[in-house]
Amino acid sequence: MYVAGPSSLTSIKSCLDEGMEPTCFESSDDIGGLWRFKEHPDPGRVNIYQSVIINSSKEMMSYSDFPPPAHLPNNMHHPQLLSYLRLYAQTFDLFNVRQRPDFPVSGQEIQVFDAVMVCTGHFTQPHLPLNDFPGIEEFEGRYFHSWEYLSAEGLQGKRVVVVGIGNSGGGIAVDASRVAEQVYLSTRKGAWVVSRVGAGGLPGDLVGTSRLDRLVQKLFPSWITMMMEKKLNRTFDHRLYGLQPKHRFFAQIPVVNDDLLGRIISGRVLVKPNIREIKGSSVVWMLWCLPLATTMTFLPSGLLTNGGHCLCLYRHVFPPGLARPSLAVVGFICNLGAINPLAEMQARWATQVFKGLLTLPSQEAMLQAVKRDTSTLQNRFACLERHPLQVDHIPYMDSMAEELGVRPNLLGLLLREPGVGLRVLLGPCTPYQYRLRGPGQWDGARQAILTQWERVAQPFRTRMPPQPESRTRASSSLILTLSVTVLLLTTFYTRHSLSSLPTGLLYKIYSLPEIIWELKPRLKPTQQYMCTGGSCTDH
Numbered sequence: 001m002y003v004a005g006p007s008s009l010t011s012i013k014s015c016l017d018e019g020m021e022p023t024c025f026e027s028s029d030d031i032g033g034l035w036r037f038k039e040h041p042d043p044g045r046v047n048i049y050q051s052v053i054i055n056s057s058k059e060m061m062s063y064s065d066f067p068p069p070a071h072l073p074n075n076m077h078h079p080q081l082l083s084y085l086r087l088y089a090q091t092f093d094l095f096n097v098r099q100r101p102d103f104p105v106s107g108q109e110i111q112v113f114d115a116v117m118v119c120t121g122h123f124t125q126p127h128l129p130l131n132d133f134p135g136i137e138e139f140e141g142r143y144f145h146s147w148e149y150l151s152a153e154g155l156q157g158k159r160v161v162v163v164g165i166g167n168s169g170g171g172i173a174v175d176a177s178r179v180a181e182q183v184y185l186s187t188r189k190g191a192w193v194v195s196r197v198g199a200g201g202l203p204g205d206l207v208g209t210s211r212l213d214r215l216v217q218k219l220f221p222s223w224i225t226m227m228m229e230k231k232l233n234r235t236f237d238h239r240l241y242g243l244q245p246k247h248r249f250f251a252q253i254p255v256v257n258d259d260l261l262g263r264i265i266s267g268r269v270l271v272k273p274n275i276r277e278i279k280g281s282s283v284v285w286m287l288w289c290l291p292l293a294t295t296m297t298f299l300p301s302g303l304l305t306n307g308g309h310c311l312c313l314y315r316h317v318f319p320p321g322l323a324r325p326s327l328a329v330v331g332f333i334c335n336l337g338a339i340n341p342l343a344e345m346q347a348r349w350a351t352q353v354f355k356g357l358l359t360l361p362s363q364e365a366m367l368q369a370v371k372r373d374t375s376t377l378q379n380r381f382a383c384l385e386r387h388p389l390q391v392d393h394i395p396y397m398d399s400m401a402e403e404l405g406v407r408p409n410l411l412g413l414l415l416r417e418p419g420v421g422l423r424v425l426l427g428p429c430t431p432y433q434y435r436l437r438g439p440g441q442w443d444g445a446r447q448a449i450l451t452q453w454e455r456v457a458q459p460f461r462t463r464m465p466p467q468p469e470s471r472t473r474a475s476s477s478l479i480l481t482l483s484v485t486v487l488l489l490t491t492f493y494t495r496h497s498l499s500s501l502p503t504g505l506l507y508k509i510y511s512l513p514e515i516i517w518e519l520k521p522r523l524k525p526t527q528q529y530m531c532t533g534g535s536c537t538d539h
């Protein structure tokens with residue numbers, strides 16, 4: 001039976017698409033990987049906690065030929081994400097249960113394969129740097145790593161220290177603070193905190209993440225960073241809240257959390273600096289929310305470089321040192337957005353390499369490329385040793401897509417199908433863009449792009465809001481045309497002239513696509529909702 005995590009599922013599908021015969025080895029007893037919450041975690045396996053909600057929105061996290069069902073919320077609770085993964089596996093028949101004809105004799109014996117894809121997830125080992133906390137050996141309270149945290153059960157009335165303010169640290173601090181007497185959130189470096197909810201109440205990762213946004217960011221990196229930080233500090237002053245980090249906004253994955261500020265302003269969570277020393281048990285529980293280390297003990301140790309931080313993988317997939325490209329690593333990657341589309345792109349690329357349809361460069365060229373990428377990333381991202389797998393979403397996807405022949409042809413689209421082309425340029429860079437052409441082209445891709453905002457709106461349609469008495473309806477197409485023109489002009493402005501414009505005005509110009517979405521006709525009213533005898537139905 002094929003059972004697997006999100007990266008394995010898409011790898012299995014890519015193999016099937018290419019006519020290969022995949023066999024999946026999974027150490028647990030069901031699909032979902034990290035997203036299958038376990039009351040009793042498998043020993044030695046990472047688990048999530050009960051209240052985890054995904055940071056990425058469903059449209060950004062979906063597989064490129066499988067848009068999420070419209071009714072699912074935009075930022076799903078983990079069981080809903082698991083249901084999406086199950087649906088994907090069922091739809092593409094990835095659950096195909098088949099025994100090899102020679103099963104009784106082959107059993108657990110050595111089997112030979114033409115190629116191997118490693119999709120074991122990169123959150124594999126807890127990192128507990130106890131030596132950094134003098135006095136820990138005398139600590140009388142309980143301490144453990146966040147991967148053992150399931151829920152706030154047992155924390156009632158306790159004083160809890162959460163060490164580290166990554167996404168897990170922020171989430172667990174909020175979760176624990178609902179029952180604990182007091183939660184202290186200890187952070188050495190601080191963090192930028194962003195909401196899942198963006199402009200106009202839309203999912204934050206769908207707004208301001210288009211190809212055009214990316215182009216503007218590339219042309220004016222410091223200006224965009226400054227604007228972003230100003231915007232965040234207008235929502236809440238990171239310095240006032242004790243969260244101000246040293247690093248700039250795009251240098252590290254931000255903390256995505258909608259509740260942390262509320263817990264801090266109410267005093268339920270107190271932000272504290274790094275712990276210097278632990279004396280006695282003045283604190284009752286300590287939870288280490290530090291990055292998990294990546295291990296692949298079953299692979300040759302030569303794959304690991306830089307003291308175990310950075311994997312020496314060409315394009316984060318192929319080890320350069322092998323005689324034949326028959327081993328690919330999928331899903332060992334992270335970015336400011338969702339991982340699934342990256343893993344899917346890696347799997348599509350790797351299977352083409354396995355089949356010999358794409359050729360890798362020489363070993364020396366691959367090693368040079370790994371070196372170059374590592375040094376680019378070192379300049380680009382802070383704390384690379386903590387997040388050695390970090391990449392820029394659109395450039396990474398585009399570079400793989402280019403080789404695969406599936407990168408969207410923007411100019412052609414704008415000329416032939418401006419409706420789709422404008423969405424690809426100005427809209428969120430959703431995964432369907434990589435199914436418009438080339439190998440693995442999917443006929444539903446256009447429709448998926450045209451209807452993506454419909455799927456975003458659908459889960460909000462739970463109540464018919466009263467219509468305002470009179471409303472000026474701006475013409476969306478006129479605004480769209482105007483904003484494209486202004487944005488293109490802005491983009492080609494020189495750095496000098498831009499800096500001479502007032503920041504507020506620049507921000508307004510730059511935010512035009514967001515404003516368009518806000519001016520879009522309001523969500524359609526819901527139908528009547530009837531509740532009789534304990535059950536509710538749409539009418």
Ligand SMILES: Cc1cc2nc3c(=O)[nH]c(=O)nc-3n(C[C@H](O)[C@H](O)[C@H](O)COP(=O)(O)OP(=O)(O)OC[C@H]3O[C@@H](n4cnc5c(N)ncnc54)[C@H](O)[C@@H]3O)c2cc1C
Nearest residue numbers: 005006007025026027033034054055056120121331338339
């Ligand atoms: C708290 C938290 C929140 C997150 N939120 C997001 C988010 O919002 N968006 C996002 O994109 N990502 C998020 N992530 C990252 C998340 O890891 C990925 O989305 C996704 O789970 C990666 O899938 P995967 O298949 O690569 O790894 P996993 O989901 O970890 O699956 C790996 C699978 O491999 C199996 N396995 C491991 N070792 C072996 C072995 N030796 N033999 C056989 N089987 C093995 C495991 O049992 C598991 O089923 C989050 C992570 C955490 C911890």
